[in-house]
Amino acid sequence: MSKKTLTLMSKDKQLFNIEEHLAVQSVTIRNMVKEDGASSVIPLPRVDSETLALVIEYLNRQQAPEEDEDYVKKFVDERGEIPTLLELAQAALDLDIKKLMDAACMKVADLIKDFTLEEVREALRIENDRTPEEEKAIRDEFQWAF
């Protein structure tokens, strides 16, 4: 008996096939399958194809449960670029794949913890919305942190 296959569609309309028993590691997909049997294509309008390919690679892993934690850590380590990790973390969050989400967020947290404020802003594309006076005020308030 052949295993049941699901088709996932990325934001940019690429289609990916994955065996259902592997896809349902995502709680979001599991719920969709339960609701309508998911006979047709499952659209994932927030996940681009490059990220979805990574997610599929992760879901297809053939790891013994006791090695799983090391695997997911290595998996995100190998994709050490912050933009990629952010996309991956967001996809894992949307698809509710807890271990992958944990590992991707942990990796970003590890990377940014030693950054200067300017580096944090740059890496996460945040605009500095403070005037120099406001910045000084907050430094004074939390001077023990600097």
Next chain:
Amino acid sequence: MADLPPQHPTTIENIPGELLSEILIRVPAKPLARMRSVSKPWNHLLSQPSFIKYHLHLSLHNKKDEILLVLLSGNYDDLFSITTHSSQSPRLELPDFIKPPAIPPSANDNLTFFGSVNGLICYGFRTPSDFIIQIWNPSLSAVLTLPPFNALDGFIFNDSTYELHFRFGYDPKTDDYKLVKLMSFTLPPVNDPGMTYFVQAKRCFTRVVNDVEEVEVYSMRNGSWKLIENRLPLHVREIVDEEVVCVDGQDGILHWFGIVSENGWLSMQTIVTFDLSVESFGEICLPNSVIGRYWDGLGVYGGKLCVMSFNKRRDCEVWVMDDYGVAESWTKIRMFSDFGDDKDPYGFTSSNKFLFSVYWSETDYDHLKIYEPGTEKVESFKTMARERYCTKIVRYVESLVWVAPAN
């Protein structure tokens, strides 16, 4: 496959709030405190009590590594006042991850640690003119100096008539950190004929508080001290202040062994409590078979109040109160058999490792040991003074907790 050409992947322009929270919650406390300055929305997120609590929750439940701080009070020339023990890197050096608080050199010989909860550590020291109490968050390097407490009329610090005892804890009901100050008369001499042998023995190595004259509570949220009318239950003559592993705070209730006077004899018979939210004393029964035994210790095991007690064969029994406040729920959960006279049980770490000391007569020091129940291995990591009240062992908790006192 695709019917449209693949687009160039886009990066997330504005990180959605949920993802940002999930990332920042995993950043250690100190860099996080700094990151308040990244932008206004970040400051807003990082200052939210719900964020700080969730961050603390992850730190408290982080089972990967457990770093213990051994805090020594008083003056020990050959010992540091703070040392660390990490299950992952046993040789972890303190300055590598936290900066000890700045204590005036003149105060080194009378520094006393009162307790620790949720990553805050409370201690006090005497200067030539004052008694200074501070609350310290080592992961933030933040220190708060408390305002002076009230003192009885005519009280002077070098007066040997009175003694001060402090306990620090967290009250989840009011989300406040509180310090309880007990002022008592100095103890009568040890050879008081009214004491049983074990109470006398206890006095050699522990601090006993009797005839509490005055109770005062400091609230970190209010930023002030308040005198409390409540007193110990009447039949409780003394309480014992000896816990090495801090047992206070999580549930908002402080615990001491209580010594009760019975037919003119004093014996260890009860647990005295102080509820930090309503600020009053109470009592919890000890397990029946433990009452009046020779030597005991209070602790927390798996989040529950526990008593370590010796039976006649000198086995150390561990009793856990399954249902808090219900005397019938005391259960003996384990026994360390043949626990010799040279050993002293201290309590359990948050991952239920057992801490105890072994006395070495050659050096006249106690050696601190840690027992790992999974591997049944015992590891030695610290020498310490014999007086139990001089040592506090606390878990180092990454914590953003900081309650700025009201202005």
